[in-house]
Amino acid sequence: MKKHSARVAPLSACNSPVLTLTKVEGEERPREHVAHSGPDVQSSAGAAGPESSSSRRKLHCCIRITAVQVRKALWGVAMVMCVCSSWAGSTQLAKLTFKHFDAPFTLTWFATTWNCLFFPLYYVGHLCKSPERQTARHRLRECCRFFGDDGLTPKVFFTKVAPFGLLWILTNYLYLQALRKINTTDVSALFCCNKAFVFLLSWIVLRDRFMGVRIVAAILAIAGIVMMTYADGFHSHSVIxxxxxxxxASMSALYKVLFKMVLGSAKFGEAALFLTIVGGANFVFISIVPIVLYFTRVEYIESAGDIPWGYFCGVAALLLAFNILVNFGIAITYPTSISLGIVLSVPVNAMVDFFTCEINFNTVRLFAVSIICLGFLMLLLPEDWDQCIIRLSTKLRKRDEPAEGSAEAGASTGLNWRGRARTSMATFSH
Known part of the structure; x- marks a missing residue:
């Protein structure tokens, strides 16, 4: 049971997923093959019998694999659209909120408090999908084992949970503060650099595998940051x-790497509980900060009725949906689909900024955004991407060589080409 469980590192509100899912389908197919191979071979009368049965089994297996892949691909397309719309929508709505109530920390506190809904929503899904339905208390007790044999003790909370809560709040607060200074296109594009920072920190701290292509991607991300600053002429407003x-982006990367180093990875229920605890701790311990900001008139409004509750709830709901998709979308599709949804939010924000005339698309800015997105996409390449290309080129070369060799042999010897064609096709079918 533990072998087939999905594990996920819950990320900050703006991060891409790092998920590991055991491929159960790959373990079930060999068992099915062994179970059916005996009767098929015994029922065969000659050499053609086992070969035809084997071909049918291979065809059935390929059809089933294709159906699974098509289903995951369709879910992936839907996931890309949902992730992109939720992330771009929350960014644009937050920008619009500041025109009515300039309170980035209050908005951060309000949106983070909605994380308390993670575990209740997970438990509803558990009741609907899991064949072994457990009570909420029993499920909560099992998920608490993620923090150790003693569960969530005060020591564990202040040493292993509270620091990640602070990093979460800093990530979102600094992101919202940046929206007050520059346009949404630049903010969303620059935040994509967090994946490059994750690689650099993982390489230094976690001793992950060195990959030249990811170093190039990190260099592109840094170059994009410099060019983005140059695009506005190094004005103080844009530089800030x-x-x-x-x-x-750096806080987001630090959150991710430290979580991997300190807590490792978590099952879906454990991740939901962790994020719920972060939201609850935010409500209990951080609520004093918006009150202080109100009385010091840093984030002040005349009355509670003047607060744009619709915008506040919209931003919080979109960020909650985004985090649910990012952290638990791996259950139905590929992690790459989720990452593509994040990077596609950049052109979506650019289109909105273009039609609202809030950005000047000069050549330097376009080039900076392009190389940052290119670096993000390069970081999505798997670790064995070079080996995959070598194997693919080898297969293509081997497939072309017999055809060329047979054609040259037929031309030079003058043999019957029809007989050659039949022999070649028979060999290929086997």
């Missing part, structure tokens, strides 16, 4: 905004 969003 760029610094804020780059710092937010």
């Amino acid at each position: 905004g760029i610094t804020l969003v780059v710092t937010s």
Whole structure:
């Protein structure tokens, strides 16, 4: 049971997923093959019998694999659209909220409090999908084992949970502060650099495998940051905004790497419980900060009725949906689909900014955004991408060589080409 469980590292509100899912289908197919191979071979009367049975089994297996892949691909397309719309929508709505109530920390606190809904929503899904339905208390007790044999003790909370809660709040607060300074296109594009920062920190701290292509991607990300700053002429307003969003991306990367180093990975229920605890701790311990900001008139509004509750709830709901998709979308599709949804939010924000005339698309800015997105996509390449290309080229070469060899042999010897064609096709079918 533990072998087939999906494990996920819950990420900050703006991060891409790092998920590991055991491929159960790959373990079930060999058992099915062994179970059916005996009767098929015994029922065969000659050499053609086992070969035809084997071909039918291979065809059935390929059809089933294709159906699974098509289903995951369709879910992937839907996931890309949902992730992109939720992330771009929350960014645009937060930008619009600041025109009515300029309170980035209050918005951060309000949206983070909605994380308390993670575990209740997970438990509803558990009741609907799991064949072994457990009570909420029993399920909660099992998920608490993620923190150790003693569960969630005060020591564990202040040493292993509270620091990640602070990093979560810093990530979102700095991101929202950057939206007050610069446009949404630059903010969303610059935040994509967090994946490059994750690679660099993982390489240094976690001793992950060195990959030249990811170093190139990190260099592209840094170059994009410099070019983005140059696009606005190094004005103080834009430099502050760029610094804020780059710092937010760094906090997000630090959150991810430290979680991997300190807590490892978590099952879906454990991740939901962790995020719920972060939301609850935010409500209990951080609620004093918006009150202080109100009385000091840093984030002040005349009355509670003047607060744009619709915008506040919209931003919080979109961020909650985004985090659910990012952290638990691996159950139905590939992690790459989720990452593509994040990077596609950049052109979506660019289109909105273009039609609202809030951005000047000069050549430097377009080039900077392009190379940052290119670096993000390069970081999505698997670790054995070079080996995959070598194997693919080898297969293509081997497939072309027999055809060329047979054609040259037929031309030089003058043998019957029809007989050659039949022999070649028979060999290929086997």
